[in-house]
Amino acid sequence: MSGELRPVWSTLTDQVMRKSGWYPGRSVPTVTWESILREHGGFEIHESGRQFLAEFGGLDNEGWPPGPITAQSPFRLDPLTAEWDEETFARLSEEAGADLYPVGQANRRTSYLGVAADGAVYIGKDRARLLARTPAEALEQLVETRCTDAPLPLVPVEPPPVRNLRGHQELSTDTGQRWSAETGQVLQAAGWYPGRSVPTATWESILREHDGFEIHEAAQQFLAEFGALAVERGQNWPKAWREFRLDPLLAKWDHEIFEVLSEEVGADLYPLGMADRRNQYLGMAPHGKVYVGMDYVSLLADTGDKAIEKLIEGNK
Structure with missing residues (x-):
């Protein structure tokens, strides 16, 4: 696909795309996205979707400040923004006739x-x-044109939908001895199930490409089981619950923060996601301990299982 792009892009589009992390010949694995979207919405990828994501997946410029090299319609090319929202895409597909x-x-x-x-x-x-x-x-249009009828300034809408946790009491309580029944039910409502294993190659490739992160076995095993799960609180939900989203790409561009946090704990922390309305990073050390922090870091739990339970139930 890259062969057709460079001749038709304007200078500005080329600058924005390179600043976003694109380069000629870029190709990242798409297996993580494919697996999770199949699991979280029944999406089945076609070849055009796979080619698009292999070259452009993981690029974004949503948080850039105003300047001469910026997109008129900021974008984030992460297909997981649509997880659990298959009904919206079914309607959009029907309207598009495709x-x-x-x-x-x-x-x-x-x-x-x-x-x-x-x-x-x-x-x-x-x-x-x-x-x-x-x-x-399409990328040229997003860079050069304001592709929205919404008034400025653009106000972010709610995050991608997550599973309805209000009904988590109706789910199975048979989660073995790993967690309490409450934690097991909340995890199942978020999309976890015994034996879950998703490929991590997409996350690994993009974080290595952008920031030089090298995954270790403990983080790989954790993300294979829990990656892309999210828990968000609503009114009248237990106050102990902490919101969290287990998406390592939330740490993209923040390698320096993780270097500081890793230095403070004396271990190589690999990004797992974020907690507390995306105000705190979650990172795992090679020995499996999970830490939380941004300006400073603290130990959340000695294992991934205990970290999950503590995020959901707090200090009981």
Whole structure:
């Protein structure tokens, strides 16, 4: 796909894409996204979706300050922004008359991006609109044009939907001796099940590419079982619960923060995700201990299982 891109991009688009982390010949594994979206929504990828994500997946410029090299329609090319939202994509696909596969979001989460089997890219949330006939043209449009009817400044909408935890009491309590019944039920409501194992290659590749993170076995095993799970609190839910999202890509571009945190604990911390409304990073050491922190770091638990239970139940 990269062969068609460079001749048609403007200088600004090329600068924005390179600043976002793109380079000619870029290719990242897509197996992690494919596995999780199949699990969290029944999405089945087509070849155009796979090619798009292999070259552009994991790129984003949502948090950039205003400046001469920035996108008019900020985007985050992470298909997991659509997990659990298969109903919206079914409706958008019907409107577009094509099978749209999620490739990310634009305009501070106000719009989804989906690619059709023929390579056309659509944008929208309440309705589907053709953005461009090719990925190259779509990225040019996002960089050069404000592709939204929303008034400025753009206000982020709610995070991607997560499983409804209000009904977690109805789920199975048979989770063995690893956790309490409450923790097991909440995890199942979030999408965990015994024997869960998702590929971690996509996360590993992108974090290595952007920040030089090298995964260790403890983090790999943890993310294979719990990666992409999220727990969010609502009104009248137990106060002990801490919101968290186990997505290591939330630490992309923040290698320096992890270097400082790792130095403080005397161990190589690998990103697991974030907690407390994304105000605290979660990191795992090679021996399996889990730490939490941003400006300073503290030990959350000695093992991944205990960390999960502590995030959900607090200090009981």
